[in-house]
Amino acid sequence: MKRFVYLFNEGNSSMKELLGGKGANLAEMTSIGLPVPYGFTISTEACNDYYEAGKTISAEFQEQVLASLKKLEEQTGKRLGDPSNPLLVSVRSGAVFSMPGMMDTILNLGMNDETAEGVAKLTENPRFAYDSYRRFIQMFSDVVLDVDTFFFEQLLEEFRESKGYQSDPELTAEDWKEVIAGYKGIVRKHTKKDFPQEPKDQLFLSINSVFDSWNNQRAIVYRRLNKIPDHLGTAVNIQSMVFGNMGNDSGTGVAFTRNPSTGENILYGEYLINAQGEDVVAGIRTPQPIHTLQAEMPEVYQQFVDTCERLEQHYQDMQDIEFTVERGKLFILQTRTGKRTAQAAIRIAVEMVEEGIIDKNTAILRVDPDQLNQLLHRRIDDSHQRNQLAKGLPASPGAATGQVVFDADEAEALGNDGKKVILVRAETTPDDIHGIVAAQAVVTSRGGMTSHAAVVARGMGKPCICGCEPLKIDLKNKQFTVGGTVVHHGDIITIDGGTGEIMLGEIPMIDPQLSDEFQLLLEWADSARKLGVRANADNPVDAKKAFEFGADGIGLCRTEHMFMDTSRLPIVQKMILAESYEERKEALEELLPMQQGDFEGIFEAMQGLPATIRLLDPPLHEFLPDKEELLVEVTKLQLTESNAAELMEKEKLLKKVRQLEEFNPMLGLRGCRLGLMFPEIYEMQAKAIFYAIAKTTETGLDVKAEIMIPLVGHVNELKKMRQLVMDAAVQIQEETGKEFDYTIGTMIEIPRAALTADQIAEEADFFSFGTNDLTQTTFGYSRDDAEGKFLQAYIENKVLPDNPFAVLDQDGVGKLVSTGVSLGRKTKPQLKTGICGEHGGEKSSIEFCYQAGLDYVSCSPYRVPLARLAAAQASIRN
DSSP: OOOOEEEGGGOOGGGHHHHHHHHHHHHHHHHTTOOOOOEEEEOHHHHHHHHHTTSOOOHHHHHHHHHHHHHHHHHHTOBTTOSSSBOOEEEEEEESSOOTTSOOOEEEETOOHHHHHHHHHHHTOHHHHHHHHHHHHHHHHHHTSOOOHHHHHHHHHHHHHHHTOSSGGGOOHHHHHHHHHHHHHHHHHHHSSOOOOOHHHHHHHHHHHHHHHTTSHHHHHHHHHTTOOTTSOEEEEEEEOOOSOSSTTOEEEEEESSOTTTOOSSOEEEEEETOOHHHHHHTSSOOEEGGGHHHHOHHHHHHHHHHHHHHHHHHTSOEEEEEEEETTEEEEEEEEEOOOOHHHHHHHHHHHHHTTSSOHHHHHHHSOGGGGGGGGSOEEOTTSOOOEEEEOEEEEOOEEEEEEEOOHHHHHHHHHTTOOEEEEESSOOGGGHHHHHHSSEEEESSOOTTSHHHHHHHHHTOOEEEOOTTOEEETTTTEEEETTEEEETTOEEEEETTTTEEEESOOOEEOOOOOHHHHHHHHHHHHHOOSEEEEEOSSHHHHHHHHHTTOSSEEEEEGGGGGOSTTTHHHHHHHHHOSSHHHHHHHHHHHHHHHHHHHHHHHHHHTTOEEEEEOOOSOGGGGSOOHHHHHHHHHHHHHHOOOHHHHHHHHHHHHHHHHHOOSSGGGSSOTHHHHHHOHHHHHHHHHHHHHHHHHHHTTTOOOEEEEEEOSOOSHHHHHHHHHHHHHHHHHHHHHHTOOOOEEEEEEEOSHHHHHTHHHHGGGOSEEEEOHHHHHHHHHTOOHHHHHHHTHHHHHHTTSSSSOTTTSOOTTTHHHHHHHHHHHHHHHOTTOEEEEOSGGGGSHHHHHHHHHTTOSEEEEOGGGHHHHHHHHHHHHHHO
């Protein structure tokens, strides 16, 4: 008989796959002697079994649950459903990975008309007993019976108004009895059944709901966003209740062992006296900062501080802890690795090394490279006047500007259209996750630093402000007011998640600076990594930024981007439209000094590091006017018959545009094909490079130029282009009397090139895999069409695991890369290889490049720190 249920003292942290993250942590805390309320965990295998059996619970599973319940009753000395000494339990979901989309917690399970009376007698506190009962009815009905919590809140609000009360604590026991009767009526109206009174029925209905929540829409969206497999299932944790709402010597709270926003080594969190856990998280009441507990309950506070230190030492990481104090006694309900901002992740990792808790390699592995993007983007320019509209809690750092929206669906729709929006809500729930993903930032008028909005936004690296109580949100009229100011739907606001400020209008932002801890972590990463990290940079400004971010050189300089400048475009068009070789040479002579200046700037910025310069590779039509617009202009001129000279010029241009038009420009006259058809273009570029080398070396700088021939599919293409470049070098060497250090290689971006890499290597000093085009040509997808038309549907329907233009397709494109490397090195064992597609800045693709034996990856300048860290992690893991 398969075992499905484990008491907390029968498990440990290594059983995460079976017991889920929460269950494994509860078992581990029990095993190290912490004050954890007794309980048991139903395994993830039971969840899978439930689905395999057609969403039904087997008799043997029921037996195991009831046997564990009996043991729990023995441990606590209480019995489920016993009016004289009732056992009340909480029911929580607990997947292997923490998932905000899962079922909400149910507290006080086991309450019914009889046990509520029993609790009233036992505690001598009828008000507490009936308050707990009404909470249970509302929670159970919402989560298990699918009755919207709105109906209960509405009834409670109307009841408070009728009695003239301002807040819940003013309600008496008799008041709560009236509310309970009303709540039962709501259940009957919406479910056509009475609220279940039998505690065991309540228990099994709740277990079913936890299992069902594994496949609710929120959970599916979250798993897809975070690449969590669907087959893992969720565990269920049944735990005896402890009460934080038994008077002023009781309370509940959530705390982090360090500040999750900044990483500072101080206890960070909040608590409420005389409250239950959901009050803190839901933001119904504004909680107190954790350090004030020292004055209210000094002994409990000291015990809590000691427990936090013990947990951090045991788990060797920052912990997120839920606790309850029942009549002066501390209980730890949960601990887990705390979610944190990138800034905090780095500081915590570095300081834990300095404190001797972890080693440098562990610190490097602790920081998610994707999180570093948060640090490499902009913040509000402090020199700009801030007209503060309101201030809330600074729940997640970073700054953002956008239009105000009040609805998650609308945030998603506008975000997908490229609009910048800020989602403003009273509070967020897991149902809002898609809107938070699409928004630039989130603002809530209720809730604390550990509310849903705060935790989710921090995890995503989005700015967030919570508990901004001055905001009065009017959903009906789609606006919010602060004092006398009304902000309408669609108005622009700017928020600073680091200070909690909300400002009207758009405020300028400035580039980030890297902290000392960040620099130190990257130094450790550089000494651990074996893979080089270069940058894609097309101008001196980008090259300088890449150098500042610690790039080992430039892996791709796309020279066609140098021609997009408006001052150069007319000359480029003149070159393309030239009717003769002489006309083209004339235009190229104008372009040569401009190109030379670009290359000099790049070589200077690189300070002797290598720079790979790719010769021209665009479809030529990209530089010409739009055919449809030209056609309209020609037709207008023909109709007016006023300007014959202009008409003749436009007709000539239209004829040339039609001549150059291609059915599939991405597979047409571009790359080395352009160089073979018009060798004078590549000759001009080669000369500009060599003149720039000659000029730059005069300043005493070492220059390592790597000249790359694009889109080679056959060795003969490279042979001819290599000769052209070498001839240009000889000419400029004779002219300047200088010797050059340069190499000539190719970009492998066509499957044939990868499959004949042994032949191509005979003419190449290096290979750089252009994985953007290699992905297009391997899949047969046009990137623009695929991403615009069907790729998203492919990912949602699991036809593909990821967008192959964002995450390298290791089975197909990756196989071509590996083949290209091994064939190339058969011919030239020391052949240098790298990749320069966007995959060069994506962590799993970087790990693949390390395993495939590449020498370097190249990515955008702002992703260089990320790639340095990911490359170090690949070395450590392998």
